[in-house]
Each structure stands twice: as C-alpha cells, then as structure tokens.
Amino acid sequence: MSNDIDIHEYLNWLEKSIVDEYFNYYEYSDFNNIQPIGSGNFGRVSRAKWKDSDAIFALKSFVNLKLTLKEIVNEIKLQKKLDYHPNILRFYGITKIGCGKN
Template identity: 50%
Template structure:
C-alpha cells in the first residue's frame, strides 16, 4: 500500500474502498468492531456528515465517530484524506487524534454497502466556541492567553505540515 496517493489518479469509489480495506488488512489503520460501541449520541454535524460520541466496550473510554452522509467518490476520498492528514500531525498534543476506522453495515441497502466511520479521540470539553461562550467570564486572562497560545500552536503545526484545515477541531488543555 502506498502512503502517497495522488487523488487525481482515481475516479472510482471502489478503488478508494480497496485502499481503506487494504490499510485495515495490513494493520496500517486500526479497525474497531462497531458492535463494541455503545451509548452512541450525536454531538455535531458538518458538511460531510455527523459526529457521535460512543462508549468503547462498556469502559470509561469514549471515542468520537465521524460518519458520512453518503459513500461516494468524494466522501471516500475525504476519508482517505482525513486518515492521511491525521497521521501527519499525530504528534501534536492539541490536535484531535485519529484512532482508526469502523464500519456500519446497512440493512436497508440491497448491496449491503459499507458505511465507514472514522474513529477519533473524543474531546469532552466540546467545541471551543461553546466552551468559551459558557466559560469566558470565569476564565482568568492568564487562562485565556494559554488557550490562545495552544490554538496558535496547533494551527501553526497544521500549516507547517502543509495541511489546509476546514472543520478545525483542537484539543485544549484546560487550566
């Protein structure tokens, strides 16, 4: 499996699915059985799909599951793109970590198509915008400066790696 994929070369969704399946088979990507997730709750949505919070194997561990509205060439490429972006910045403490992938099999589909969900680190503080809206007045200026610095460092890391961000999710180490 090549780590360097030219997204212009492939126009067939099946080839992207094959890339994902090969990465799972060769253990380049950790695979999580969907049946081991419980207490699944929607926590947000974006341009490509929804995000859920899910408990892993009835432990204290939660993950974020990023779903996609439809599995077509564009979304399948986005899954691959997301995986590669996450692998490039996995070293930074303030950027949500990619953990692996899971599949939800649809009973409604005639072809039993696979719906991939990206498994990511769960940030229990929620979105920065909501956190600041709820806590801005109680934060000291020192706390606010630390949060701003963490945000700047995370964005700088992304830019240093040549990553263009859309739905930016950053982990804040709260005071």
Template identity: 45%
Template sequence: MSENVKTEDLSYWLNNSIAEEHIKYYEYSNFTNIQQIGKGLYGNVVRVYCKNSDHFFTLKSFNNHEQTIKEVEKELKLLRSIDDHENIIRLYGVTKVEGGY
C-alpha cells in the same frame, strides 16, 4: 494518493490497510451510549463509549461511500503531517455501519 485516484482504488487501499493492520478496525457493536454532537451537510458526529477500551470516542460519519473514502484519505494525510502536536485529535481507527465505512 492523488486527486485523480478512483474511489474503487481508495476503497481497496482502505480495506487493504485494515487487513494489514495499518489502520485499526473497531466493531461498531462495541460502541454504546451513542449521543449526537454535531450534524452537517456531509454527515454526523457522535460521541460513543467503547466497551473494549473503556474510553469515549468521537465517530464521524459521511452521507455517501465515495465521500467517506475521500475524507478518510484527506484526514490521514493531514494527521500524518501534524501528528506530533499534543492538541491534535488522533485517528484511532475506522468502523463500519450499514454496509459502509
């Protein structure tokens, strides 16, 4: 997707990708033991335990919906280009809290 794509189009793309199971969706209620590990100008990073997978995950949240959609797109592009390297953090999916992604 290009820089000129509207946020509504990106939001539709993300929701459609979840519906078609190209991107895995995790219920936020399945995460426990939430511990903040970082905070910045744009959002927060927390460490969580996922009850359904018996693993720990890192969740990155953003302060506004428009930024969230653009950051998801940016990270997916980056991960797609370098996904085969063993030291790269993997995107396992998305979750929704407080009415946004």
C-alpha cells in the same frame, strides 16, 4: 468511469490499510452510549463509549461515502503523518455501521 476507478482505488487502500494494520478496524457493535455531538454537510459526529471500558471516542459518520471517500482517505493520511498534538483529535481507526442502522 474515472470516478468509479477512484472509488475502487480508495476502497482498496482502506481495506489494505486494515489488513496491514496501518490503522485499526473496530466493530460498530462494540460501541455503546452513542450520543450526537454535531452535524454538517458531509455527515455527523457522535460521542461513544467503547466496549465495557471508560474509553470515549468521537465517531464521524458520512452521509454520502462516494462523494467523500477521497477526502476520508486524504484526511487519514494527513492524520497519520502528524505527531501527537493536544489540540488535534487522534485517529484510532475505522468502523462500519451495519445495514439498516444510522
């Protein structure tokens, strides 16, 4: 039961952060030329172009959101606290892969 409460708490935080513009929400369909970079225990990282621009993003996708939701929220909070550093990828926002896509 406690785990379910935590999951809802973190989902609510993510949704509120998008509404409050703490970070951006991007439509997954706005990304193209998606190419895998690597993978690990929690998921995969892909390289993608955004819309019709030359902007390149690294997209992190997670295998099991329930197991990693707390870690995702904590990582976002830490990234937002850091000042810009050339050796740290900047967090721009979040997207959601539609049903039936991987």
